[in-house]
Amino acid sequence: MTVSGWALILLFVALTALLAKPMGLWLFALYEGRSTPLHRLLGPVERIFYRLAGIDPAEEQGWRRYALHMLLFNLVLLLFTYAVLRLQGVLPGNPQGFGAVGADGAFNAAVSFTTNTNWQWFAGETTMSNLSQMLGLTIHNFLSAATGIAVAFALFRGFARREIKTIGNFWADTTRVTLYLLLPLCIAYALFMIASGVPQTLAGSVDATTLEGVKQTIALGPVASQEAIKMLGTNGGGFFNANSAHPFENPTALTNFVQMLSIFAIGVGLTWCFGKAVGDTRQGWAILSAMGLLFVAGVAVTYWQEAAGNPILHQLGAAGGNMEGKEVRFGIAASALFSVVTTAASCGAVNAMHDSFTALGGLVPLFNMQLGEVVVGGVGAGIYGFLLFAILAVFVAGLMVGRTPEYVGKKIEAREVKLAVLAIAILPLVILGFTAIASVLPAGLAGPLNKGPHGFTEILYAFTSSAGNNGSAFAGLSAGTPFYNALLGIAMWLGRFFVIVPALAIAGSLAAKRHTPATSGSFPTTGGLWVGLLVGVILILGGLTFLPSLALGPVADHLAVTGGQLF
């Protein structure tokens, strides 16, 4: 570890914290449906969209209606992308002349991008035409992010409203977030990326003759426009196979730093927005503090392990930190930091190959996802996932002191706790259940590249990443088979919507309740005690279930490496 490495990490943490309020203010305006400076420019677009689609943005929806509309919209979007990928061979915008994507692959990709997972069984540059990338995939990067933020808004309203049965309008939330937040930010961001060296062209590739006289085909495409929303919307689906490690997706240390910041930007803004929505911004800062503790702990472990390097390679004469699967321009610190950011946040973009991390360095990204990606988390998904844990935390605190739990002015009762447990239980159920299935069936065992415990970790990582809607991979796994495409696709769908629907049900239930003013007997949900309780509940309820699986995978891997055992 180096001083400059830690300076980078500390600067990143500081800038992220500074982003929370400005981003939160902007989000709060959209949450309230208030006008922003951009309404003058984009307001007509919003109104035309509503008119053509027959939407009344002022219509208030109950949680069931909100959830059904969200589900149907996502289903239509999924079918749309499935059709685009299946028809790729006959559609224009295909300079490379790629054929149709297979049925199982198109299903997996459509689910993957709809659920904000962006798991990629394919290599973009050898599978997807430019049109498929733009029309089939980029559109989801926006709308899955907007869906997540809309659900978060609905849950905020549940806490903020008093004795009202409705939680907002799904169409208005989604449209406003897309038009007034994601699109303008992405335009500016993409221009910065192009200026930094990220291609933006409709050409498919260019042929070069190298200095040594060999032909090199260099894949190109409309990369920057996808790159911007890939990071801001915590999607993470790269244009190229190597994702943000590819020099065309992430050419410099500066773009790398900006990419990391942009993964967290909206997520931290939402914590502030939550505090503002419930009338006490300290509530938002308390949440961000708990997230920050878990985050810094994760970065420290990964950076320490990657800088220490691989003792097996040391013995062979290659000293120093672990550079296998890392880029020279990022080095150890920025690669370790990126890996923790992207898995804390449900993004899934990678600037280094997690599969080649040291055993314990790779454990942290895996564990981050198993905690439910509530450390800042995916846009929207992070904060609604975190609030589920907050509900459990006040419940646990209530049990300890023997009174009805309350959180930000709402009594938390049996219904909310049941729903929160339901939403949190889906993750271990899917991850461990599906990993077990894949670990015994021949079709599952055909997947891993690495042998021994590391091969098991590749399978575990795949189901963790997909159920958690992250999308990063221990990429040695050959996942482009009908078996994995189907099972991982199902895992992504369950991991997304079996959390969202209970969260919306909680929103509806809370919105109908009376406001309970805090008294001297209320458990305070802002101080250090609360932050500690939150961290404890997340680690114990979220993490404990997974420890046996981690022992079989990365921990066994670590013991093998220290014992000099190769596979």
Next chain:
Amino acid sequence: MLNDLKSAVRPALVLTLLFAALLGIAYPLALTGAGQLLFPAEANGSLIRDGERVIGSELIGQTFSGDRYFHGRPSAAGAGGYDAAASAGSNLGPASQALADRVKADVATLSETTPGRPVPPDLVTTSASGLDPHIGPEAAFYQVARVAGARGLPESTVRGLVDAAVERPAFGFLGEPRVNVLRLNRSLDARPAAR
């Protein structure tokens, strides 16, 4: 419930089409136009040309195997490495026998041409993309004697070229010290023939 669902059909269908047009077509095309206009070199892949001939991209590494050139890192992209249409890492885990075998072989080869010096780790590890255009300064200086010998140049001349090619971290901590291998090799070729 059925009514709730029915009322969602039109917004879902129409918004899908409208957003597809806005986000899937207009947004990337507008940026393509703006990028081509404002930053044409970068938007088209930062290509390096020698007259009509495209030599490569400033951002993309390429294979160098001869003694007259500095070598980049081992690459797992495509069958022969540095396939810029098939980026990939090796994805070998820390306890992988295949990784150990590969590193052992590469260390042996390097130690043969440059005996008695510790091998820089980036010269025996594959990058994440397989297209890493850089090596660390150590890895460049490590190769100076071999390149100078093959070209019949004094080592000090070649070392001077490497010195000039080292890029430092911005503001002291953003990025790592590095050398762009293609650019360094071009600067070698740009020198008038020795002897």
